[in-house]
Amino acid sequence: VSAPSGVRAPRAEGSPRTAGPQSLDELETPAAVVDPRLVAANARRAAEYARAHDLAWRPHTKSHKSRAVGRIQLEGGARGLTVATPREAEVMADVTDDVLLAYPPVGESKVARAVRVAGDVRLTVALDSEAALEALAAAAARQGVTVGVLVEMDVGMRRVGVQSAEEVRALAGRARALDGVEYRGVAFYPGHIRVHQDEQEQPLAELSARIGRLLDVLGSADLAPAVVSGGSTPTFWRSHEVVGVTEVRAGTLIFNDREQVAMGAADWADCAYSVLATVVSTAVAGQAVVDAGSKALSKEGRGAGGTFGALLDRPEVTVSGLSEEHGILDLSATSWRPTVGERVRIVPNHVCVSANLQDALWAWDGDHLERWEQEARGRGPWLPAPAR
Amino acid sequence: VSAPSGVRAPRAEGSPRTAGPQSLDELETPAAVVDPRLVAANARRAAEYARAHDLAWRPHTKSHKSRAVGRIQLEGGARGLTVATPREAEVMADVTDDVLLAYPPVGESKVARAVRVAGDVRLTVALDSEAALEALAAAAARQGVTVGVLVEMDVGMRRVGVQSAEEVRALAGRARALDGVEYRGVAFYPGHIRVHQDEQEQPLAELSARIGRLLDVLGSADLAPAVVSGGSTPTFWRSHEVVGVTEVRAGTLIFNDREQVAMGAADWADCAYSVLATVVSTAVAGQAVVDAGSKALSKEGRGAGGTFGALLDRPEVTVSGLSEEHGILDLSATSWRPTVGERVRIVPNHVCVSANLQDALWAWDGDHLERWEQEARGRGPWLPAPAR
Numbered sequence: 001v002s003a004p005s006g007v008r009a010p011r012a013e014g015s016p017r018t019a020g021p022q023s024l025d026e027l028e029t030p031a032a033v034v035d036p037r038l039v040a041a042n043a044r045r046a047a048e049y050a051r052a053h054d055l056a057w058r059p060h061t062k063s064h065k066s067r068a069v070g071r072i073q074l075e076g077g078a079r080g081l082t083v084a085t086p087r088e089a090e091v092m093a094d095v096t097d098d099v100l101l102a103y104p105p106v107g108e109s110k111v112a113r114a115v116r117v118a119g120d121v122r123l124t125v126a127l128d129s130e131a132a133l134e135a136l137a138a139a140a141a142r143q144g145v146t147v148g149v150l151v152e153m154d155v156g157m158r159r160v161g162v163q164s165a166e167e168v169r170a171l172a173g174r175a176r177a178l179d180g181v182e183y184r185g186v187a188f189y190p191g192h193i194r195v196h197q198d199e200q201e202q203p204l205a206e207l208s209a210r211i212g213r214l215l216d217v218l219g220s221a222d223l224a225p226a227v228v229s230g231g232s233t234p235t236f237w238r239s240h241e242v243v244g245v246t247e248v249r250a251g252t253l254i255f256n257d258r259e260q261v262a263m264g265a266a267d268w269a270d271c272a273y274s275v276l277a278t279v280v281s282t283a284v285a286g287q288a289v290v291d292a293g294s295k296a297l298s299k300e301g302r303g304a305g306g307t308f309g310a311l312l313d314r315p316e317v318t319v320s321g322l323s324e325e326h327g328i329l330d331l332s333a334t335s336w337r338p339t340v341g342e343r344v345r346i347v348p349n350h351v352c353v354s355a356n357l358q359d360a361l362w363a364w365d366g367d368h369l370e371r372w373e374q375e376a377r378g379r380g381p382w383l384p385a386p387a388r
Numbered sequence: 389v390s391a392p393s394g395v396r397a398p399r400a401e402g403s404p405r406t407a408g409p410q411s412l413d414e415l416e417t418p419a420a421v422v423d424p425r426l427v428a429a430n431a432r433r434a435a436e437y438a439r440a441h442d443l444a445w446r447p448h449t450k451s452h453k454s455r456a457v458g459r460i461q462l463e464g465g466a467r468g469l470t471v472a473t474p475r476e477a478e479v480m481a482d483v484t485d486d487v488l489l490a491y492p493p494v495g496e497s498k499v500a501r502a503v504r505v506a507g508d509v510r511l512t513v514a515l516d517s518e519a520a521l522e523a524l525a526a527a528a529a530r531q532g533v534t535v536g537v538l539v540e541m542d543v544g545m546r547r548v549g550v551q552s553a554e555e556v557r558a559l560a561g562r563a564r565a566l567d568g569v570e571y572r573g574v575a576f577y578p579g580h581i582r583v584h585q586d587e588q589e590q591p592l593a594e595l596s597a598r599i600g601r602l603l604d605v606l607g608s609a610d611l612a613p614a615v616v617s618g619g620s621t622p623t624f625w626r627s628h629e630v631v632g633v634t635e636v637r638a639g640t641l642i643f644n645d646r647e648q649v650a651m652g653a654a655d656w657a658d659c660a661y662s663v664l665a666t667v668v669s670t671a672v673a674g675q676a677v678v679d680a681g682s683k684a685l686s687k688e689g690r691g692a693g694g695t696f697g698a699l700l701d702r703p704e705v706t707v708s709g710l711s712e713e714h715g716i717l718d719l720s721a722t723s724w725r726p727t728v729g730e731r732v733r734i735v736p737n738h739v740c741v742s743a744n745l746q747d748a749l750w751a752w753d754g755d756h757l758e759r760w761e762q763e764a765r766g767r768g769p770w771l772p773a774p775a776r
Contacts, residue, residue, distance in 0.1 A: 028474075028495065028497040028498060030767070031767070062712055062713070084712070084713045103668070103679075104668050106668045106679070106728060106729055107416065107417060107729065109414075110416060128669050128671045129670070129728045131727065131728035131729060132668070132728060152671075154671065154672060158672050159669075159672070159677060159709070159711060159716065160668070160669040160671055160672070160714065161671055161672075162671050167671075278494050278495050279494070280491070280520070280548070281492065281547075281549075282517070283516045283517065283540075283542065283548055283549055283550050283551060283555075284547070284549075285551075287546075289547060291491075291494070294688070295744050298686070299686070299741070300682070300687050321547070324450055324472070324740055324741065324744075325450070325472045325473065325491060326547055326548065339519065340492075340517045340519040341495065341519060341523075352712055353682055353683065353687070353712065356712075356745075357745075359766045359767050359768075378747045379416060379747050380747075
């Protein structure tokens with residue numbers, strides 16, 4: 001098998017395009033709007049940074065769940081794609097021949113789906129338990145395919161990952177011994193490090209020392225990892241400060257959001273995603289109510305001052321409250337007084353969960369409107385179309 | 389036109405049923421599971437309470453977005469259904485002939501969709517602005533249909549609703565004067581009143597006094613409302629304490645959730661909805677990680693102690709953290725130590741936003757598994773099936 005290039009030729013899908021809306025004005029709200037020029041620019045900049053530091057950028061596609069955006073990431077210079085669910089793996093295997101499932105497939109059906117993807121493209125799985133490893137290896141061996149394995153280590157976030165270099169070594173050794181899987185390296189996720197909140201380099205230096213020790217332990221055991229997969233959007237531009245890292249998975253930066261801007265990981269002008277909404281009520285003084293609520297923006301506060309979003313063109317206007325279908329625009333910092341029917345675009349706190357709430361993404365370059373499906377939303381495979 | 393009965397004969401849908409899983413064990417996780425026996429019991433109890441107090445129960449269907457659950461509500465004794473979006477209106481018009489759109493349709497496409505529904509079933513719309521009223525009336529008149537109108541008044545939540553009885557009177561008078569619409573009454577939503585947090589009857593007494601004054605003002609202007617639509621799940625069982633109310637829209641009680649239990653509006657045993665999840669990691673001591681994250685449960689804290697859910701069968705085990713595909717089970721209050729692969733059922737804080745994240749609801753009565761589509765999820769009408 002020759003080394004994968006990362007990009008896969010698009011399948012002929014005979015996409016049945018409905019007539020549909022031609023401009024933002026014709027979109028019914030709420031609707032997710034992305035600027036394809038910013039998406040492409042964000043992808044290029046990330047890939048350039050990675051190239052400059054001899055890193056592979058393997059972006060996580062959970063932020064968009066769309067083949068179209070995956071293709072832009074690859075065309076911009078991404079080396080393969082990262083996914084979290086079987087559905088994402090299946091869909092992204094249509095656009096790249098090199099998929100990292102950064103999540104252990106646990107349970108018969110998930111293992112079977114992962115193995116099926118591995119029969120089609122180069123698949124690597126990150127995991128942290130012998131239980132997950134053994135089940136995956138057994139299923140892969142039965143099907144005569146090979147699944148790559150990264151052993152995940154916890155570097156301080158305390159979510160998943162084995163707790164010590166010695167445990168990594170043990171699981172890596174077990175992976176090497178089993179049929180059906182191939183030990184490829186290690187993975188970690190520094191999701192607890194918020195660069196902006198702690199300007200000193202200590203957290204990254206500590207992380208780097210920890211990875212260095214891990215590499216020593218593995219090297220001594222003849223288990224030197226081919227892949228050291230790390231990276232998050234908040235720490236992305238400083239990924240090169242962590243010794244030994246070979247690839248970074250940061251995905252949110254394809255769109256950016258209010259939280260990334262608050263952390264200093266992006267500028268407001270880099271925000272490529274917003275939710276188009278319509279003012280539906282101005283009955284209560286000092287505020288306007290729009291039709292984008294928690295079912296379009298998601299109610300995640302996430303260190304953005306207790307508010308849930310801000311207007312793309314008027315960032316001083318924040319979303320101070322959310323019900324399921326209502327967003328409350330706080331007008332206290334503006335003299336602007338919208339009327340019922342007026343439209344706004346809202347940048348959410350956390351774009352990945354907002355994008356997951358949409359029927360589709362609408363790409364608008366100021367001139368041309370295109371619908372980008374989010375084929376990897378939902379769980380599948382039992383996803384018959386709604387009866388209607 | 390004869391008075392609607394509320395229930396509409398089901399359409400023949402020729403539902404193409406896939407083989408699919410036959411039991412909870414065969415479901416891939418995360419998956420939303422509902423107990424149809426509890427759903428039916430919750431519906432019956434609500435309808436019985438309403439009947440005993442001469443109120444109509446017109447439940448909000450945003451909590452489930454499913455024709456199947458709408459039918460159970462109607463069979464249990466609901467009188468028509470409430471919706472928030474055009475999509476919900478279109479879908480629920482298949483199961484009832486009497487729909488309340490408790491949300492102003494603002495924008496050409498939403499108005500057109502509302503008017504189309506009004507050509508098919510009895511439709512009433514709650515609104516709070518002349519702009520929304522005039523656009524709706526004009527479109528309805530053009531199509532030769534009549535849309536009922538409730539004028540919404542703010543009773544303290546400060547979300548939507550005109551601010552005084554006099555404003556209600558003015559808008560009601562305008563509705564009566566316009567072709568295409570029929571003034572039917574008033575609506576309010578006491579979403580700010582949390583019964584359990586304030587056991588004294590003052591909030592409800594104040595609300596009742598406020599509605600009483602409103603009825604006086606309207607009565608004096610020959611605008612006595614045929615419908616006074618109110619009610620929320622937290623205040624549901626005390627709706628009869630508010631003078632003049634004719635219908636209550638409470639919908640969450642069909643499932644209940646952790647927040648309703650915390651407020652004393654439901655018992656844990658009334659919780660009909662949970663998310664089935666699989667343990668995927670036990671690498672970090674004191675916790676277990678499941679595959680239900682914020683994309684299955686939603687990250688809404690909502691006064692439930694800063695945690696995001698609890699196990700149905702072990703409510704002392706809470707979800708202490710959520711990433712998009714990871715839920716952290718806090719094991720500090722239990723001696724139970726789950727292993728990778730073990731399955732749990734999690735009751736979320738806010739069921740309506742969790743249900744909105746699912747591909748479908750799985751009805752499990754302990755013996756038989758049935759898939760209930762959520763046809764009203766998403767926005768439509770441009771909803772072609774995913775290409776794959």
